[in-house]
Amino acid sequence: MKFKTQRIDSNQDGIHERLADIVQRNLEHPFQKPIAEHTQTAFNQAKEWLASRSGGMIFDSGCGIGESSRIIAQQNPHSNVIAIDRSEVRLGKHERIFESTLDNLLFVRADILDFWRLAVAENWVLEKHFILYPNPYPKATHVQRRWHASPVFTDLLKLGGELTVRSNWKTYIDEFVFALGIVNIEAETVEYTAEQPMTAFERKYWADGQTTWQTCIKKPPEGGFLN
Numbered sequence: 548m549k550f551k552t553q554r555i556d557s558n559q560d561g562i563h564e565r566l567a568d569i570v571q572r573n574l575e576h577p578f579q580k581p582i583a584e585h586t587q588t589a590f591n592q593a594k595e596w597l598a599s600r601s602g603g604m605i606f607d608s609g610c611g612i613g614e615s616s617r618i619i620a621q622q623n624p625h626s627n628v629i630a631i632d633r634s635e636v637r638l639g640k641h642e643r644i645f646e647s648t649l650d651n652l653l654f655v656r657a658d659i660l661d662f663w664r665l666a667v668a669e670n671w672v673l674e675k676h677f678i679l680y681p682n683p684y685p686k687a688t689h690v691q692r693r694w695h696a697s698p699v700f701t702d703l704l705k706l707g708g709e710l711t712v713r714s715n716w717k718t719y720i721d722e723f724v725f726a727l728g729i730v731n732i733e734a735e736t737v738e739y740t741a742e743q744p745m746t747a748f749e750r751k752y753w754a755d756g757q758t759t760w761q762t763c764i765k766k767p768p769e770g771g772f773l774n
């Protein structure tokens with residue numbers, strides 16, 4: 548499979564001018580869209596998997612082919628990693644590339660918009676949460692598809708956990724930090740470098756000479772960011 552590595556081309560100059568209003572409105576109005584059946588089924592399976600296990604919970608949301616999910620699972624052997632992606636093709640690629648499975652790693656094909664809400668409804672609180680290279684939706688008119696401007700931003704905050712978000716579009720991380728500021732969470736955008744890439748997209752961006760950006764929030768309040 549080929550990954551697109553184009554640099555971000557956006558008609559938006561800096562943080563979206565309506566972002567504060569959008570985030571505020573989303574915080575005040577819970578998302579009402581019904582849960583898709585396939586995500587409910589995937590969630591039930593994840594719940595069952597967790598029931599027989601001890602240890603904390605980590606999400607790799609939008610895991611793609613799941614390279615990062617394996618690294619996270621190996622680095623956190625006492626935690627349970629749930630790797631979520633809606634793409635059967637990407638999840639299927641994981642199975643073809645990596646022969647072995649890891650005991651503390653579960654892949655679920657699900658829509659994050661629903662999976663996060665189901666997790667909040669079950670009062671799940673995460674130990675860590677990775678959102679690595681989410682689709683940037685760089686067109687200004689698509690701002691509400693970005694996680695921090697989406698109606699499930701509230702759920703993301705309620706899930707808590709040490710949160711790591713990375714993008715090759717600095718504006719995405721600047722906006723994420725801005726949205727966190729609205730709920731009084733201090734964060735900053737920093738350039739992200741490391742010896743080894745953690746995800747397929749990260750590898751491609753670096754090979755293409757692109758800079759990658761990160762915001763990381765350590766030590767969320769007990770019970771999530773909003774409680």
Ligand SMILES: C[S@@+](CC[C@H](N)C(=O)[O-])C[C@H]1O[C@@H](n2cnc3c(N)ncnc32)[C@H](O)[C@@H]1O
Binds near residue numbers: 610
């Ligand atoms: C740009 S890719 C990054 C994948 C991986 N994190 C990486 O860095 O290689 C974004 C991923 O998010 C997934 N995704 C986007 N929206 C989603 C949603 N609503 N529910 C589940 N997965 C979603 C896509 O299928 C895709 O695999």
